[in-house]
Amino acid sequence: MEMKAMGPHLAIPVIEPTQVGEARRAAARLTLEMGFDELSAGRAALVVTELGTNLARHAKDGMLLLGCTANDAGGTLEILSLDHGPGITDLRQSLADGHSTGGSPGTGLGAVRRLANDFHIFSLPGNGTAIVARIHAKPATAGAFTHGQGQGQTFSVGGICIPAPGETVCGDSWAVRMNGSKARVMVADGLGHGPQAAEASQAATQVFATANGAPHAVLERAHALMRSTRGAAVAIAELDATANSLLFAGAGNIAGRLLSGVDDRTLMSQHGTLGVQVRKLADASYPWPDHAMVVLHSDGITSRWNIDGARGILQQDPTLIAGWLLRSGLRGRDDATVVVIKRAREQGA
Known part of the structure; x- marks a missing residue:
């Protein structure tokens, strides 16, 4: 029977722009510890910066959570963005690559989805947004376990x-x-x-x-x-x-x-x-x-x-x-x- 014990996530409140830098530095430290190559670490930094910038500019009571998962693919950085903000009225438009309401570094959620190996979003207008983005240290192998679903798993x-x-x-x-x-x-x-x-x-x-x-x-x-x-x-x-x-x-x-x-x-x-x-x-x-x-x-x-x-x-x-x-x-x-x-x-x- 396969056993996985999960470590805690690092929680970083993001209610003003300086906290975005704190989250980016934390992500850099975690990717270094997991042995990410320069390209994958850079993708993780961009995703954290983009999501943090969105929280600082548009959200209420925003929070970034950073978690590490060890697996056969060499490790995964899991990034969650949670808020009680205005929500997203048109998800399709917001996920269009290049769409950004605030001139953010990665040019919007479309860039986050493109940079991440795994991306999920749920939003209710007037009730906030939750986002999960995962960045692998290297391409995942078949059946590699993450905080989601591996291939062939029940x-x-x-x-x-x-x-x-x-x-x-x-x-x-x-x-x-x-x-x-x-x-x-x-x-x-x-x-x-x-x-x-x-x-x-x-x-x-x-x-x-x-x-x-x-x-x-x-x-x-x-x-x-x-x-x-x-x-x-x-x-x-x-x-x-x-x-x-x-x-x-x-x-x-x-x-x-x-x-x-x-x-x-x-x-x-x-x-x-x-x-x-x-x-x-x-x-x-x-x-x-x-x-x-x-x-x-x-x-x-x-x-x-x-x-x-x-x-x-x-x-x-x-x-x-x-x-x-x-x-x-x-x-x-x-x-x-x-x-x-x-x-x-x-x-x-």
Whole structure:
């Protein structure tokens, strides 16, 4: 079973032009660390500059997120642009190469789409925009895993994890294991935030990486091995694309939702903290409708989010969906993680 544990994204608020330079320098540092060649690093810098310039000029409460994914292609820089701005009335026109409303360096979103190896956008007039652009260090090989969909994969998965304001490490973590028609996703939220919270959530990730059995059995094993940490809220969802079923087990305040265009079901965790105290754990079974996606998130995201008026987001790239939900529900005072998983064929263009 293939296991991928995802590191946190670097979050950079962009509300005025000097912050664009900060984001560009951060991207240069990350691409250097991942071994990007000069051409690919230059493309990444242009994409970050273009998206940041758009935020500074046109958006409200804009934010750039930069994340690194290691894969067989040598690594990918994932760039998200999130805002609460006026939205884009005519996406087709805005994506035309050379179209720019502010004379930006890359001449518009069309340039971003052309420069990126992978590009997704969702916007609602009057309600803001979310954009995902990915730049590969070198051409992706078949089946290379990214925060989206690799060739031949059954599942499409994406997530965002950002530390609490003022922290340099994230007390949340998430990971996914995939094997043919089955996948498991875990989200862990260490108590509090900072290094000790990160230690607790990473301990849960290490157990998840190797432990087999039902989700509740994995949590029980993690509980026993996490007693030396401060503890964490942890939840695991196991999806079976052949049986159209979902098993879910959780302890603490990791929220789970099973969401389609017609249904919105809460996945129930029990009270407790792994490594500290939990009652007897058990799996809950749910049908997994063909077009439904699963969302797991920590309490850094409000549980009262909804997609009313934005149901077109359901057909989008899972990281784009995660970004839209984070943009809408971020509390702004704790670590925050959102993970989205669905069948690969449901990914939007």
